[in-house]
Amino acid sequence: MSDQHDITLTINGHAYGVSVEARRTLADVIRDDCGQTGTHLGCEHGVCGSCTILVDDEPVRSCLMFAVQADGKQIRTVEGLADGDVLHPLQRAFTENHALQCGYCTPGFLMLAAGVLEREPDISDDDLLDVLSSNLCRCTGYANIVKAVRQAAAEMKAG
């Protein structure tokens, strides 16, 4: 194909040089070309939020972005959330509050919450619910996800 573009995606601090067609979504390239399969696809039309990642620290639906648009940008995915073996407060809170069952939507919720809490550590309960309503979960009924994010928010604020 003549439509190949050489780009560099920096995922969790690691630079991946890949050659991709312009039409390939960021999610597909992160998963298939860079081997980081923690980012999941649930709808491929920007509704469910399972594929949420951070691009330059902003939560982004990676199914709605082309990989070429992320060339040179800093990407963070669920694989980079923990600090080595030390879990991120959100990861710990999710397991402690039984905020996941099948775990498919979990990476999207973790990255959405991580992005929002970093930007707005003092976010109000109402605003937090508003943000979390942008992702779908089919297993938990959400209450434990809300509990977990609130617990992590308090912990992150306390440092």
Add this chain to the structure above:
Amino acid sequence: MAAKLTGKLGESVLRLEDPPLITGRGRFAADISFPHQLHMRIVRSNWAHAKITRIETTAAKALPGVHAVWTADDITDVPPIEFREGHIENLAPYRQRALGTGTVRYVGEPIAAVFADDAYVAEDAAELIEVEAEELPVITDASAPPAEFSPGQSTEADIVRQGYGDVDAAFAEAAHIVEAEINVGRHSGVPLETRGAIARFDASRDVLELHGAAKVPHRNRETLATMFDRPIAAVQLYESHVGGGFGVRGELYPEDILVCVATLRFGRAVKWIEDRHEHLMATNHSRQQLHRVRAALDKDGMLLAVDDTFFHDQGGYVRTHAIRVPMMTCGILLGPYKVANYRAAGHVRLTNKTPAATYRSPGRFETTFVRERLMDIIAREIGMDAMELRRRNLVRKEDMPYAIPLQVLGDDVEYDTGDYERLLDMTMDHFDWTGIQADIERRREAGETVGSGISLFVEKSGLGPSDMSRISVDRTGAVEVITGGASIGQGFETCMAQICADALGVDYRNIRVVHGQTERIDHGVGAHASRATVLTGSAVNEAALLVRAKALDVAAEQLQAPVDTLDIVDGQVFRTDDPDGPSISLGEISQILAPTRAQPEGRDPLLAADGWFYTDHQTYPYGLHLAVVKIDRETGGIKVERFLVGYDIGRAVNPMLVEGQIAGGFAQGLGGAMFEEFVYDERGQPQSVTFADYLLPTVGETPAVEMLLREDFKSSRNPLGIKGAGEAGVTGVGAAIASAVDDAIGLPGAVTQLPITPQRLKAILNAAG
């Protein structure tokens, strides 16, 4: 011995499943790949009912990177997809083939398959395929007169009947007769992970592998072996992480068959991952039934008879479940009430929609809506308080075990244990139902449109007849529990580990639970019908007790102490009368039992055992749902403010996980009650094929469920006393919310259709003036 055992039965310990899932190291179907794999893309029918006249594949085949394009003509040797429980002669003509041949019967039916080196290229090629067809008349209403499915076959595939007593006589002498027409909408499980299937023929071993399996790997293995005429051992299924099951994921669908046929023919791995658009028109739908039900009552409001005729909207084909859902509907409609005479007839009708099958709480969500609506309508018609009517007709504690001459999943119905009225009273006390009513009164006086509602239900779980597990302890004391169960996100590994931990005496974190791997064990029930914890859990208990007995036998020799003075805690065997004295670990015992060492006469090597569990009947947990709602009369919008659940589970292996099951079930019930609906236009075109049209509840619509989880009545059908938990959250949601909406608008029995969309509620309000 100061050690305390962690993860005993009944403790809300953290899940063993979580670490990979929260760190992005899970392996879901789309994460599985093999070298040189092909990607499959399906071309689907755009017509609800049509005769295919031409399929042009030349351009698709010519596209670089395309390996093959198949239509039905290429796989004439592949039989239709067989029913899970085996061949059923009268339903056989309604089975689906992997690729539609001649006539297509729903939008989304596979008619061609493209195999290419790259998923994007496969999709490009699929778009180059031209299909021409002649449209045929479309049926979208199962209560419409039947038509011809195929020459000589009616669209009414079957009429399922169950009942007992003399219904006509009961109606003849009734003081009151009440009739209702009640509609349950079409919705389904819709897991967040779409389906996926990766087949790989390993010629070196002559084994057909299917990866991405779920729910019932062993059953599907047998079906595939039959379809492809291979020995069962030459077909292996591998379950990895499954992003939600809910009944729909893990059945055998056309795509599963196609990837298997393709890998057998091409000798390359073949991967197929469904997209969401496909999912909403290809994966099983569920629920849609229209009931015309009537009840005969005596002057005191006692139910003399129930007579139900319903129309089950099967969709385009009869898939793997055959007629399980309508049979279940007949068998469990009566729920917690005593009814002297009963007759149910379910018309199983083929329509031009996506085929329907089970979705979490199949037959119970539907019948609980029908039955509890009927009770509210009866109360209105005969002028009795609806709660009093329910109380009068409940099955009583002294009736247990309560046998009804009906069948559920081929099993004679016999409620094992319980006290329905006591749970009702306890739940109302616990949540201060009187106070809630007073609060509603105050708010009504202030001009708010608020109300409360209730539904009672009986669940079923733990279908037999048997299951097995194999437990072994290695030389380090690590325990492996091999099951034929399946994990669909419910916490299966943790539950099995806790049951094993409790029986054997080891920390649950030192236990590895295997599931969904047909290579590791010959038999398994998978995860469906709330069977896993009851049936597989009981088998794990049996195997763990056998391993424990063997370990104690060896320990008794080593410690020079009688067996009955020994206990095992945290993998260490010690004397209870001398806890700080000599002890021996399970790892050391395993070393003593190594096959390389001579064993005394009559003792087999290995610290391992197979455990079998057998049961004659299912076990019946029960509960009630209570809802408080607020209505916006202007928009017809409903806000569920509170949702309360009372449930007697017999015995909870891990209460945190049980509560998780109920909370998640509730959210799905809420979707079916208010938001989710597969809508079709009059030409059979699906209108709900994106998440913008098919609305899953978000956190904004889903209140936190408040629960009273009781363990008052253990099951009499297994040694642990456990009953199922997987479906209790969803069963009564539609019924309770409908009842609450009625109460809020002051029109008892007004809601007779799910989902209660704003448009439908506005229509009710407008009609009432």
